[in-house]
Amino acid sequence: MATPPPPTGTLASAAPATPPPPPTGTLASAAPAPPPPPPQSPHTPSTSAVKSEVHAAEAAADSTPIVAAAAAAAAVSYTITIPSCSGWFSWDEIHETERRLLPEFFDGRFSSRNPSVYKYYRDSIIRQFRAQPWRKLTFTEARRGLIGDVGSVRRVFDFLEEWGLINYTPSAKPKERREAAAAKEEEEGETAERKEGPKRLCTNCRSVCGLTCFTTDKADIILCSRCYVRGNYRPGLSNFKRVDNMEELKTEWTDKENLHLLEAIVQYGEEWKKVSEHVGSRSAKDCVVRFIKLPFGEQFLRPIEDGEDNGPNGSYRSNDEVAAEHGGESLKRRRLTPLADASNPIMAQVAFLSGIAGSDLAEASARAAISALHKVHIEKSKFTNDIKVEALLEEAAAKAQSQLEEEQQDVEKSLSDIVEVQMKEIQDKIVHFEALESLLEKEWRQLRYMKDSLFNDQLAILQHQNRAKFTAIEDRTGNKFRTTSDVNIVEKQAN
Amino acid sequence: MRSLTLWSSKAPIKFRMPTAENLIPIRLDIEVDGQRYKDAFVWNPDDPDSEVINFAKRTVKDLKLPPTFVTQIVQSVQAQLAEFRSFEGQDMHVKEKIVPLKIDLRVNNTVVRDQFLWDVSNFESDPEEFARTLCKDLNIGDPEVGPAIAVAIREQLYEIATQSVSSLREARAGKKGRRGADTFNRPGNSALDLVKYFGSKGSVIRKRKDWYLYEPIVDILSNEEVGALDAREELNAR
Numbered sequence: 001m002a003t004p005p006p007p008t009g010t011l012a013s014a015a016p017a018t019p020p021p022p023p024t025g026t027l028a029s030a031a032p033a034p035p036p037p038p039p040q041s042p043h044t045p046s047t048s049a050v051k052s053e054v055h056a057a058e059a060a061a062d063s064t065p066i067v068a069a070a071a072a073a074a075a076v077s078y079t080i081t082i083p084s085c086s087g088w089f090s091w092d093e094i095h096e097t098e099r100r101l102l103p104e105f106f107d108g109r110f111s112s113r114n115p116s117v118y119k120y121y122r123d124s125i126i127r128q129f130r131a132q133p134w135r136k137l138t139f140t141e142a143r144r145g146l147i148g149d150v151g152s153v154r155r156v157f158d159f160l161e162e163w164g165l166i167n168y169t170p171s172a173k174p175k176e177r178r179e180a181a182a183a184k185e186e187e188e189g190e191t192a193e194r195k196e197g198p199k200r201l202c203t204n205c206r207s208v209c210g211l212t213c214f215t216t217d218k219a220d221i222i223l224c225s226r227c228y229v230r231g232n233y234r235p236g237l238s239n240f241k242r243v244d245n246m247e248e249l250k251t252e253w254t255d256k257e258n259l260h261l262l263e264a265i266v267q268y269g270e271e272w273k274k275v276s277e278h279v280g281s282r283s284a285k286d287c288v289v290r291f292i293k294l295p296f297g298e299q300f301l302r303p304i305e306d307g308e309d310n311g312p313n314g315s316y317r318s319n320d321e322v323a324a325e326h327g328g329e330s331l332k333r334r335r336l337t338p339l340a341d342a343s344n345p346i347m348a349q350v351a352f353l354s355g356i357a358g359s360d361l362a363e364a365s366a367r368a369a370i371s372a373l374h375k376v377h378i379e380k381s382k383f384t385n386d387i388k389v390e391a392l393l394e395e396a397a398a399k400a401q402s403q404l405e406e407e408q409q410d411v412e413k414s415l416s417d418i419v420e421v422q423m424k425e426i427q428d429k430i431v432h433f434e435a436l437e438s439l440l441e442k443e444w445r446q447l448r449y450m451k452d453s454l455f456n457d458q459l460a461i462l463q464h465q466n467r468a469k470f471t472a473i474e475d476r477t478g479n480k481f482r483t484t485s486d487v488n489i490v491e492k493q494a495n
Numbered sequence: 496m497r498s499l500t501l502w503s504s505k506a507p508i509k510f511r512m513p514t515a516e517n518l519i520p521i522r523l524d525i526e527v528d529g530q531r532y533k534d535a536f537v538w539n540p541d542d543p544d545s546e547v548i549n550f551a552k553r554t555v556k557d558l559k560l561p562p563t564f565v566t567q568i569v570q571s572v573q574a575q576l577a578e579f580r581s582f583e584g585q586d587m588h589v590k591e592k593i594v595p596l597k598i599d600l601r602v603n604n605t606v607v608r609d610q611f612l613w614d615v616s617n618f619e620s621d622p623e624e625f626a627r628t629l630c631k632d633l634n635i636g637d638p639e640v641g642p643a644i645a646v647a648i649r650e651q652l653y654e655i656a657t658q659s660v661s662s663l664r665e666a667r668a669g670k671k672g673r674r675g676a677d678t679f680n681r682p683g684n685s686a687l688d689l690v691k692y693f694g695s696k697g698s699v700i701r702k703r704k705d706w707y708l709y710e711p712i713v714d715i716l717s718n719e720e721v722g723a724l725d726a727r728e729e730l731n732a733r
Contacts, residue, residue, distance in 0.1 A: 110516050120627070124638075138557035143536065145638030147623045147630075147645050149518045151539040151546060154553075 080133050083164040094119060101159055104152065113152060121146055121156045129166040136167045215241055225356050229349075242355070253282075253290055261287055262294075508589060510582045510660050513652055515621045517541070519579050520649040525567045532560060535646040537623070538572070540579055547572050579653075587660040591616045596651050598711075602640045604721055607633075609711035613648075615655055622648035633713050 088095045094115055099106045105118035124146055129137040143153045160166045214225065241252075253261075257279055264278035264287075272284035279287055354362040378389055511517045516539070523534045534554075551568040554560075591614075598609040609629070614620065626645040635641070701709065716724070 113516070117623075140554050140557035144642065147626045147641040149516070149537040149539045149623075150550065151542040154546075154550070 080130055082168055086163045086165055089165055091123065097163075098122075098159070102155060104155070117148065118156065121148065121153055122160065125157055125160055126165055229353065229356070242352075257282065258290075258294075261290060265291060508587065510585050510587045510656065512649070513589075513615050513618055513620065513656055514649070515619050518649065519575070520646045520653060521572055521575050522646070522650070523568060523571050525564060525571060527561065527563050527567060530560065530564075532558070532564060532568075536642060537645060537649060538576070540576060544573070547576070582657055582660055585660050586663055587656060588663050589616050589618075590659065592655075594651075594655060596648055598644055598647050600643050600647055601716075601724065602643045603637055604716050604718070605635060605637050605640050606714040606716060607635070607640060607644065607711065608714075610709055613652070615652065622652070629711065633711060635713060 082089065088097060094106075098118070102118065104110070105113050105115060108114075125137070125142050128142060128145065139154060139157050142157055143150050146153050157166075161168075260279045261275065261282075264275040268274040268278070272288055275287045276282055276284040282290070357365075378393070512519060518537045518539050521536055521538045523532065525532045547569055548565075551565045551572070554568065555562060555564050593612050593614050595610055596613045598607055600607055622645045625648065626641045629635075629644060630641045
């Protein structure tokens, strides 16, 4: 008398589709992973919770994941993200990590705690969470629906939560950081809060400034990096200072402080305590950070320019100060001049861009630029009759062409091979069927022959009988017909 | 597979739940300031006592109960654990008893009634597995029904186990050292006489007229009926 129960569990189809969180500033050098097949949850048949697994550029535990393209299937298009450290998860298997961290299910000590039970717990909990991914799944809810002892369920639940397979919202982390920073700001009671608050809006395009923004003293404008590079500001503005959101949230280093810092470094070398004393209002750590950020600090780090601060103008200024004050920094200055040459506006722009974009992109674009230049050079030299290069190029082109043709031929050949094989198969089949047919034919003929002989025998019997009785009744068509009298005669004869 | 011996008195073993895993059922029914919290789940007594407090805190936080519930929950769970542990050191006899267990419970909108035979001497039995399979086979949609069934089975098994301990104790006290093996051969009232059923003349197949007794019944109630039943239960509780 079991009536079919109504589907329980909340249906997620009524939920509004929330947009995925905006990608953070890290480069899209990670390839998005293909979305795994949707889960077959028995009690939410009419929804299809969309999932996507994401990978980030760094594999750190607290990395900010980039949301991969979500394949929107049905009305619901909530993307579920998990951190990259849990990329190993799959519905069909149990991974080494799980075996390692929850050994009670896998070491065979208890017959009722086995991998299938673990999988049942894990799959049910994750499915339950993904049915309503916008809210946090509590342990009590989860264990209420699971058959098993609450201790083991709790351990599985904690494991899944820790690894971000449930109750994980990627926007939580950077938002937390920004909110914490904002709280700190308010505590310190900064007056210039609007400028240095965590969420800065570009005055031009009204978009949230990501990592860096540019401000100028003259006009009290904040520009996002895009607007600055494109030059979307009113003419007459110059002297843009670059401000990093994430890093310099507190105050910016004034020129005086920079000066003191450099003095102190030259004087004290690497004794940061004394340096910070000399600077005054900065801790030793801040001094080190600041020093590293200064353009010539890279000499001690790496040759690639990164994290330039205050733009070429600023560095030019500070560079001058350094030169003026100490005079022994010619080596550093020489290193700087190619980039710090503010008189060349193109180089200044390039310096800005490379600073903003980061080293990899700069490298790649430099390489591309060089190759483009090289091409241009080749073009030029064509006109100046540099036959050698031309010939080489032509040769290379011809080689490539021939290789291409070869490949094509190969492909055609293999195609024809395949077709041949298939045809052979079909032919074999035909032969086989023909053999069968002939066999069949033979058998049929045999059958007919036997039938005929049976008829003949019967006919012969009848003839004899009839001859014995009255007149011979011959049925030319050969149909056998039995009258009752014939039957009697047959019986008598048999007896 | 043990060979089927009808002489069932074996050396007594230490008390434990006659299932593959030594888990005990815990039932909570706490009322504070008009707020009632009812729950039933399965607990592993080998978990450390700190687990109890963590569990209580987590439950109170998840269900948004007032914090006074924490101590109440902890006390109740610890009391039931203590009761279990008081039996633990003692001996119990393992009789080859096949006992009918009954399920008669209502969880949210689902009512389940069932009766089946259970081998109490099978220490590899798994009530959780049974509950899972039952829910799957009967297509029970509500996931909370399963744990309730497992708890019900465990409670009855626990009852039987404690009875066997006390009966052994009584017998020992009564006999004063003499081993009365014959008394234990006689199965209890509720158990089945194995000889009769599985001996040479009996048959394992149940008679058709008894089929209706052992068929599981699952009913889905409407919300009004649920409301009515809840009200009646509360009245009975007071």
